[in-house]
Amino acid sequence: MACYAAFVSLAQVLDQILDHDQHAIVLHEQQQIKSLHENVILLSTFLEDFPGEAGNLEARITIAANEAEDIIEYHILDEISPEYEISPDYETSHEIGHHNWRRLYGELQKVIKEIDSIMKEVVQIKSCNKSKDLMSTHNSSSSFSSRIASSCREIVVGLDKDLLEIKSQLCGDSSALQIIPIVGMGGIGKTTLARYAYDDPLTLHHFDVCAWVTVSQNYQVRSILLDLLRSIEASSEERYKWMVDELLVRVYKYLKGRRYLIVMDDMWNTNVWDDVRRIFPDDCNGSRIIITTRELDVASYVDSLSHPYLMHLMDVDQSWGLLKEKVFGGENCPRQLEKIGKLIADNCRGLPLAIVVIAGVLSKVNQVQESWENIARNVNEAVNTSGEQFSKILSLSYTHLPHHLRPCFLYMGGFPEDSVINASKLIKLWAAEGFLKANGSKHPEEVAEEYLEDLDKRSLVLVTHKRSNGKIKAVKMHDLLRDLCIRIARDEKFLHVTNEFSSSSCEVIGNSRRLSICSRIWGDFSHIEGSPMRTILHFHHRAFNSWKHFRLLRVLDVMTVTLGSYPCHMDELFHLRYLALTFEGKKKSNEFVVPGSLSKLQNLQTLIIRLEYSPGSLYLPFEIWRMRQLRHLIVFDGCLPDPSEGTCEQILENVHTLSHVKRFTCSQRMLEMVPNIKKLGIIYSIRDIDKTGWSKYCLNNLVHLQKLEKLSFYVGPHDYSQSNLSHNLAFPVTLKKLTLSGCGLSWKDMTIVGLLPNLEVLKLRRNACRGLEWETNEGEFCRLKVLVIDRVDPCNWITESSHFPILECLLLRGCHKLREIPYGIGKIQTLQLIELDSCDSFIVELAKRIQEEVESFGNDLQLRL
Incomplete structure (x- = not known):
């Protein structure tokens, strides 16, 4: 429950x-x-x-x-x-x-x-129960958990032979386009096998282009093409305006003449192949396409000449090997647990997903025989009960979840199948729902991060992206686990999910406390005024307008639907804590003015608004300064009103995030209104700067934001060539992450950045700096761990290892003018990764030499191409 x-x-x-x-x-x-x-x-x-x-x-x-x-x-x-x-x-x-x-x-x-x-x-x-140790099966050994958390090596137990065979097909001599179908039941490890092969350094080196796209049951061709473009091309806002045929041509032209590897994960039916087959050129110089599917018919339809790679359930030894590796990492299993551990592994009937999930349960109980025997009885009972065995085994993962994690886990079933779930969004939603219990001095977001990490350690989510500081950035959920969430959530009236394969009556929807709309809903919901509905997550492109009948709503996410005007009944949703909207701007100016009545939503914590097309301008009302509960204000191309032009009774001391704001003026009064801000994203247009100059925006006052940790600073368009920005800009010493884009700073100005004492992540994107030479100095970048140079072109980069003493990751993308990677980079003892994307071949060769030299001294350096 x-x-x-x-x-x-x-x-x-x-x-x-x-x-x-x-x-x-x-x-x-x-x-x-x-x-x-x-x-x-x-x-x-x-x-x-x-x-x-x-x-x-x-x-x-x-x-x-x-x-x-x-x-x-x-x-x-x-x-x-x-x-x-x-x-x-x-x-x-x-x-x-x-x-x-x-x-x-x-x-x-x-x-x-x-x-x-x-x-x-x-x-x-x-x-x-006073005399009993009630927590014996739920408390975790701290040393044991730390081993699990610290284990970062890849686990390929049971897939070694499969991996070698797939890799040999990928990098074989055949110059013809080859399709490699991987077929097997859900949870058997198709995606895992494909991912290991895809991420292998030999694979990445062999192909010019590598792209991964997940195909859901409710797939859209346009979404697939956009995912492919995101994988193979630099980011571009223009592509989101293109029709399907334009996207098809774009992908085809990019792939033509290149050796490419495309993975199409979780293909359910043959229609997908019919829709996208024409994007793959035949003159492909040894290109490969991997398709994972549960249906042998799909594999045969895609290429009747290819031989599908059929995955089988694990045998007893493989099952125990995988369970032992997931639970104990590189350490030995205690002798008293070995017999019962093998029995648990055997009862999982060879399904890798079931084994991994049960390992997640075992990783959280004490390493004593009694605790493991209890788990073994539960698994055995699930296996011997008629019905879907694997579903019952997976249900144990929910049964053994602590109560505080159960709603968070079930909630994730509301996201569409195969979707990548942004951790930041998920955390804001959990907070708005009221799932997070106060924990001393920790902010709700910090508590939620711990919850998500715990779900990861229990193998209930798959981490797809990590932040530069090691925290989780995005996750996915296996479809079998999502099905489990949907079933339990529906039975408990906790959450109802609509999809193309189920009907949803007014009564069912009205009795549920949360609704996830993944397909169009029909029906008259006007008679369910008294519904206890607290949440509507809208993922379908067709509008569901009946949400106005749910007066107790706390969460309303309708970003997938474009609204022509601000809904008049929105003001009645007093209990709203999370609101996400998309508006259609005026046809000529692409502008939208949000009315002052927005401030009636006095409980709002997170407000996310965007225009359908960018660039444009959203104008927020002056009344925004009266919304005291706001924590996260994300307004794509939004303009904040000047707080000095009216009466603001109180400061917004709860605001931690202010993102994607246009023409942000750092006046003293403005910064007084948001004194505790931690994350700031600001956007300026060259047209505005040419008219007024930088001094109008008072950017020197940024230094007074003493709690600011993340700053994203964007100037557009990117061909900006002249700037006095450096004379009007100062950063607070609290900054941990800084992203600069289009600023046109000189490389000498980077000394200002280099001397920031707490800076851990620096991202220099398109035209952030200009000039032929970047020379760093002793004492700079003392805490920098991640450096990204993305389409910023110094010809000469002069540096020493002591200038980046604890650098861990260097990413170079599209640096076509760069003549070399400084030799000193290879001498940084903490360096773990060099990643190159769209760089010239001689830069790649230099990176390989650095890797060889580092490894000759016994250190590990990963090179990702």
């Missing part, structure tokens, strides 16, 4: 009303609501500390918490409705406030009695 989420969310709602409205609550009711709040906290702690003991109480707990939350939030909506704004007189309004709270307390009586009853049973459970 996801009852833990219901109680944590209810606790947050009670926190809000006790903090905000105590003046309106008479003493008796105040004490009763405080008592309810204390019981809620105690119950959520009980669920966390005694995960296996709630039993039949879980359903009662969930119902009670949801009912209490609904009553309170409907009460708040009634309070803010116009008919309650009766009198400006304090005495009268105060009396009305008392009456309202007495009414709320009366409505809560039934729920309070139920929670009191549950508390009595909880006390009995605790008393009966």
